[in-house]
Amino acid sequence: MTTTEKWDIFEAVFEGPSEGNPYLEIAFDAVFSHKGREIRVPGFYDGDGTYRLRFMPETEGEWRYVTRSATPALDGHEGRLTCTPPSPGNHGPVRVRDKFHFAHADGTPFLSFGTTCYAWTHQPMDEQEKTLATLSKAGFNKIRMGVFPKDYPYNTNEPLHDIYETVDGRRDFDRPNFAAFRHFETRIGQLRDMGIEADVIMFHPYDRWGYCDMSEAQDYRYVAYIAARFGAYRNLWWALANEYDFMIDTKPMERWDRFFQILEEEDPYRHLKSIHNGHADANYDHRKPWVTHTCIQNWDVKRTQDWRDTWGKPVVNDEPEYEGDIIECWGNISAQELVHRYWVTMMRGGYIGHGETYGDPDDRIWWAKGGELRGEAWKRIKWMRELLEEDVTRGLEPLAPSVQWPWHRVSGAQDGDVRYIYLGEHQPSIWALGLPKEDGDYKLDLIDTWDMTVTPLDRVPAPANHPVRHGEVVQPRAPHAAFAVELPRRTGLAIRCRRIS
């Protein structure tokens, strides 16, 4: 009997018709069943008369399936598989947990530390290998990447594959280039094996091939196709668009809604789904029920709590501006600033993405093409991830709502027995706000977010509160804090406070 480990891919291959246009004309799916439970799983055409059925079992034990099709060659195939326990390192797909956070299906926390290489799978093969080598050591656990190639400043080279066939001199969006999809899913699988989530961007406006101007029917067919084809990869996230609003002239809002609905229909695993805006004031309404988390582009990271409040879902700010030096000002902030934005965002209960855009004579820029990292932020981000993963098990919750002093000015968050206060541009010589209200056994450390050091801090007495005068208007200096810590006078510092008993 075939065995497939939990959250891995079971695949069955069938021979069927190759004449005509099977991509358009032939439908088939299967019903997978475990005990009394049934799951509909779409199949897909892979060219040359080959049809595939992929299934990611989420429950251990015996599964049976039977295919269904109006095409006799694809109808009524039956089979079985045994779903075995997951091997070490296989934690299953990432889901939303605790409203604003993520975890793998097995409960392993997922603190999102993403990066962006929009078109890395469309570069020459040796460049792609470099990207994989870089990712293997860079410390990111999510990557944004597009199915379609990219036409944009610094992105003028021809892609490795066309995504659709050219017939009689013109691209035919009813005829996929199956090799391109095969290549893309190979990369998804390699990322999975490295423990990296593939945040797959389905549409984007930066296009000279016509992919972003396909007809409505072609768009829907494409979405259903990649749902059937990629859905069984456990490390998949659906990113409906990069900057959807820049395509709203030809793809109206109802079409974006429908894309989400198609995913609900065709992805039996309910992978994470979101959509990313261009203009800061053009966010998709992330309250819509099919959106699992908020994906945004916004440099104004101290508004992170507002975004949590507005949409009530995990916030992933995937474009907080990139470290770099190109002329476009979404791509030229300093490494220090990007590291700062990481800390501000996460210490306000959100997640944030990395990108790197240093100009290069050969236009080899990480943000689009991958290759090699040349900046300074990624090392601090990797270190930050390791540091947080020492303690954070559920997700970081802001110490207080944004309007409450002082948590709109500085950033603080907690999870279980750990809390962090990130001071950023603030440089107090002593600090108490947000430290525990009762004495106890705490370990206090100073984190230098740039130098990547952790240094023990000693407690000192909290400064006395000033007598209250007019009503309660004199803000207490250290309300209820049991103690304070002394700090060096410099920026980019955080305080970590662990309860150890």
Added chain:
Amino acid sequence: MTTTEKWDIFEAVFEGPSEGNPYLEIAFDAVFSHKGREIRVPGFYDGDGTYRLRFMPETEGEWRYVTRSATPALDGHEGRLTCTPPSPGNHGPVRVRDKFHFAHADGTPFLSFGTTCYAWTHQPMDEQEKTLATLSKAGFNKIRMGVFPKDYPYNTNEPLHDIYETVDGRRDFDRPNFAAFRHFETRIGQLRDMGIEADVIMFHPYDRWGYCDMSEAQDYRYVAYIAARFGAYRNLWWALANEYDFMIDTKPMERWDRFFQILEEEDPYRHLKSIHNGHADANYDHRKPWVTHTCIQNWDVKRTQDWRDTWGKPVVNDEPEYEGDIIECWGNISAQELVHRYWVTMMRGGYIGHGETYGDPDDRIWWAKGGELRGEAWKRIKWMRELLEEDVTRGLEPLAPSVQWPWHRVSGAQDGDVRYIYLGEHQPSIWALGLPKEDGDYKLDLIDTWDMTVTPLDRVPAPANHPVRHGEVVQPRAPHAAFAVELPRRTGLAIRCRRIS
């Protein structure tokens, strides 16, 4: 004949009753006339039977006056003065000009570069002398200062003067300590002679003497009194409160409105008037007609254009957080950050204030007590003022509305033939956006806002725009810019572009 130069103070002194409580019981004013024009000018009691009438003539030539009072000793006094041309350095009071900016009455531009020493006039005399010495070289042209002393962390010492008399062991808010007011106005005059505007704060909540809990009638009488007493100083601005909203429990909104109205009634010179909030979401409605400019406390300086749009008046952000290291996080940002906030604010068409809050064993902190500056921001702010005053004659207007790319991310402003682009945390190696759209005779300089250097920049060709693909969605890299400049890769830089023909 008495002569008074334009915008200087004419004063007439009268003897009158000293029995009872003249502050409460005796009213007198005068009508000053020039040709057919008449101005009502309130007089005030100065203790010991002395009554004073102060007048700031705003028109050169002959003026006559006659006093009016129900008290015979103060009624019907007539006199004359000749208003002569202002002497060099006397530019008259500051007014709003061009909707969002300020200028002196003689047309001299006023770019507000303020600082804050809330209680400097209440410190020991030798400390006050130090403050004046510091101000003489610090480069600020406005200072926020309170009539009342301050009780607050780091401000626990006894003030130099009580503001009201203590009678039978309790403070009597119907009996001013005239010496305190005399002292305060002496300081206003000294600031005037140094070219510094006195932004006089009338009320604040940080109080152990009862000043902020006077009765409604006592409040109104106090406002009218200082209007009559201080109004003739040309360098006076009215700041109704520091953090008015922290007193809203006992001084409701109608009372604040009424304070403004009293100033409209009792200040014939229409000095600038505003009011300053505590909580970021508790701004007074600066659209009310008696408010001349928006005074706010807000660290979020990239919102400056929003504040201009909301209130349609000059924006003075007097508390964008202070350079310092105290535990209170409105008072512990780095010098770099404060300089950054200065540039962001002014390059978005606003004005911003300085404060310094470095902890001191003797609590001698500039922000409240004056004395000596110990930080690093003030030098850069002084240098910035000198730099801008070389070119700016009307006021800096943002290059584009805030929502327009890229001026929400970076900052740019222009005035006449000069424009500046402040890049802040951005570090492009080449820049073109906001540079002139047509070729011409321009002088380009690189400004290092921290190192205080100006270095000539050469033009380089603007990068070619990428072909437009999907609609107009590929943002032009350098729309219409005639040229670009190359920049070093570091933060805190600005570009200055002067048209020289």
